[in-house]
Structure formats: C-alpha cells, structure tokens
Amino acid sequence: MNGIYLDHAATTPVHPEVARVYAELLTSTFGNASSIHGTGRAARKLLDDSRATVAGLIGARPEEMIFTGGGTESDNFAIFGTAEARSDEGRHIITTGIEHHAVLNACKRLEKRGFEVTWLPVDREGRVSPDDVKDALREDTILVTIMAANNEVGTIQPIREIGEILKGHSATFHTDAVQAFGEIPVDVKEFGVDLLSASAHKINGPKGIGFLYQRNGTKIVPPTSGGEQERKRRAGTENVPGIAAFAKAAEIAQESLAERRERHEAFKQIMTGILKETGTAFSVNADRAETLPNILNLSFPGTDIESLLVNLDLAGIHVSSGSACTAGSIDPSHVLVAMHGESAEELRNSVRFSFGYGLSEEDIRSAAEKTAAVVRRLAGQ
Numbered sequence: 001m002n003g004i005y006l007d008h009a010a011t012t013p014v015h016p017e018v019a020r021v022y023a024e025l026l027t028s029t030f031g032n033a034s035s036i037h038g039t040g041r042a043a044r045k046l047l048d049d050s051r052a053t054v055a056g057l058i059g060a061r062p063e064e065m066i067f068t069g070g071g072t073e074s075d076n077f078a079i080f081g082t083a084e085a086r087s088d089e090g091r092h093i094i095t096t097g098i099e100h101h102a103v104l105n106a107c108k109r110l111e112k113r114g115f116e117v118t119w120l121p122v123d124r125e126g127r128v129s130p131d132d133v134k135d136a137l138r139e140d141t142i143l144v145t146i147m148a149a150n151n152e153v154g155t156i157q158p159i160r161e162i163g164e165i166l167k168g169h170s171a172t173f174h175t176d177a178v179q180a181f182g183e184i185p186v187d188v189k190e191f192g193v194d195l196l197s198a199s200a201h202k203i204n205g206p207k208g209i210g211f212l213y214q215r216n217g218t219k220i221v222p223p224t225s226g227g228e229q230e231r232k233r234r235a236g237t238e239n240v241p242g243i244a245a246f247a248k249a250a251e252i253a254q255e256s257l258a259e260r261r262e263r264h265e266a267f268k269q270i271m272t273g274i275l276k277e278t279g280t281a282f283s284v285n286a287d288r289a290e291t292l293p294n295i296l297n298l299s300f301p302g303t304d305i306e307s308l309l310v311n312l313d314l315a316g317i318h319v320s321s322g323s324a325c326t327a328g329s330i331d332p333s334h335v336l337v338a339m340h341g342e343s344a345e346e347l348r349n350s351v352r353f354s355f356g357y358g359l360s361e362e363d364i365r366s367a368a369e370k371t372a373a374v375v376r377r378l379a380g381q
C-alpha cells in the first residue's frame, strides 16, 4: 500500500492471524449451524466456542451475546428494539449530541414516530455529565443510549457513573462501545449496562460482523423475523467463519491492549512533538479529557478541511475528518459543533489521526513531518 494509513477509527486491516483463521474456516467449517448432521454440528460447536470467548472478554454470559451484521445493526437493534418492546411504558429517550450516526439517526427516526428525545450537551472536551443524565431522567424514560468512547475525538465517557445513576431507574441502558471495545477494558458489569454494541472491523476483524450484548431479562424486539437463530433474537443463517474471526480478533486485541496503549500514547507524543518542533500551529481537540489511546484529533488554524485532506492525501497521509464535504460546501462535524459551538474555528480545520495495527514509530515520524510541511504551506507559516 502506498501511503501511511492513519484512519484506523474508520476501519482497520484484518490481522494476518485472523485472516488465516477466517480463510481456512470459509472452506473447512462452512456448515449451517442449525443443521443436525456432522457438518452442521461442527459449525455449531465453533459458533458456541466463539460466543463463549467473546462473552468472557466483556464479563457476559454466552447466552447474553447476539451476533449481528456490524456496529450499525447492533445500535439500531438496541434502539428500535427497545422502543418497540417498551413503548407501552413510556416514549422518552435520553442520548447525546455526539453519538455515531447509527445512534443519532435511529433516535431522530424515533422522534418522527412520536418519541421524545432529550439530546444531552457535552463540555468542550466532549464529555457528558452524569448529573445531566440524572436531571433528564423521567418516569417515562425507557432508554438511555450513550457511547462508551467517541469515534471522532476519542473522549471516553463516564459510563460507570451513569450506570450507577441508572441502577435506581427502570430505563434500559445501552452503550455504543464500537470504538472502546479492544482499546480500553470493557466490562458489562462494571459499566452497569443492559445493552452494548461492538463491531469486528474496528478491531482488525472482518467487516460486516458485530455483536449486541443483551443482559438477561432486558426486553428488546428483534429487528428481523425468520428462523430461530441466536435464540430467536436475530433471524438469518449465522456467519460462523466471520464470527470465529471476530472472536480471534477480540482475543488478540485483549492480549495486546496494554502494549498497544503504550505504543499509541507514544505515537501521540511523537506527532505533537514534531508539530511543536517545526513551529506548526495546532491545538488538540479533547486535550484535557481522558481519550482513547489511538485517536488524536487536531485543529490547524489558518487552514481548511478540504485542502487539508486533499493535500495530506497527496502527501500519502490517509486521515479523515468528521465533516462531510458535499459539492464544495462543508457540513461540519456534529461532534465538534457539540463541543465548541456552531461558529468555532475548529469546525473548519480539524483532522482525525487514528492509529492501529502495522504502524511503526518511523511511520508516525514521517507522517508528522509531512503533515507539518502541508499545514505550514497552507497556513502560510
């Protein structure tokens, strides 16, 4: 591959060990896990083993795990599934303004269907206040959905504190842990959540696989009707090789958690160090918050997103911003708007660098030097 890939929060390469397992299983263990013959039973055993592995990594029981088609499906399942199961008890939902679109747009759709959504604010560091959650709770609140860590700026949310508050309330507590899982310890008991989403392709697994943790006793209506797979909660033939590959990726992520944290924290220091040494003007978004080790979101005053992304790409630096550029006009990142306000300069010049598998210190040095050169040229420094 030409260029330095620093967009691991968007997606990741499949880990070679995971790819090996996955490729082998596609031909060796292709059976339908519902079939009663030997081929089917082999697939069933692999599915059961993978389920137990992933459940163990988050402190869940195997029967509480539902494998899905990815993070978006898990988020939608949690939100629509709760709304449908509990609309008789209430129609109020609490979420934040910095959720991934898989949560954001699901909640907006429910608003159109007559549910009332409270959109909690965040501070300048992108943090949700547990007190705000407490104040927003009502008797008819049926769902609280707050992400474990943000995908644009990396801010880690106080999920445990929010979980404590919700212990005294009947609302279902969902967290989108797609970015957090595999980067920081995720334990459903410690978090105090009822539902939790994760995705394989963000942790060096294949695309199109995810899971939804559903605490025993939590009511949700399945999004699909069909066969009785996943204890009648997710109809459709299970992608057993993909699920096994996800389990392998999750195991590798867990084993290397501390080592990667250290490496990625060092990468952040190297990047910001080189930018400082070269006299490049920049600021770090969510600088004072606890953030994911692999996400570094930087603002470069005097530049604009479009020319930044184009020129960084030309220089072989593959990064992204949370802003959508359509036909020359820029739709600013909803996360940065929530953090800095509608008119902040950061909305126009912020870029996300996200680290992951296969990057060396040398890559980071090179990327930082090239970034510094691009930014200084664009900003006329």
Ligand SMILES: *Cc1c(COP(=O)(O)O)cnc(C)c1O
Binding pocket: 009, 010, 069, 070, 071, 072, 073, 075, 100, 102, 147, 149, 150, 151, 176, 177, 178, 179, 199, 200, 201, 202, 208, 209, 210
């Ligand atoms: C990537 C991502 C998703 C969506 O996951 P997919 O598997 O790509 O559907 C949801 N939430 C967050 C925070 C993400 O980063």
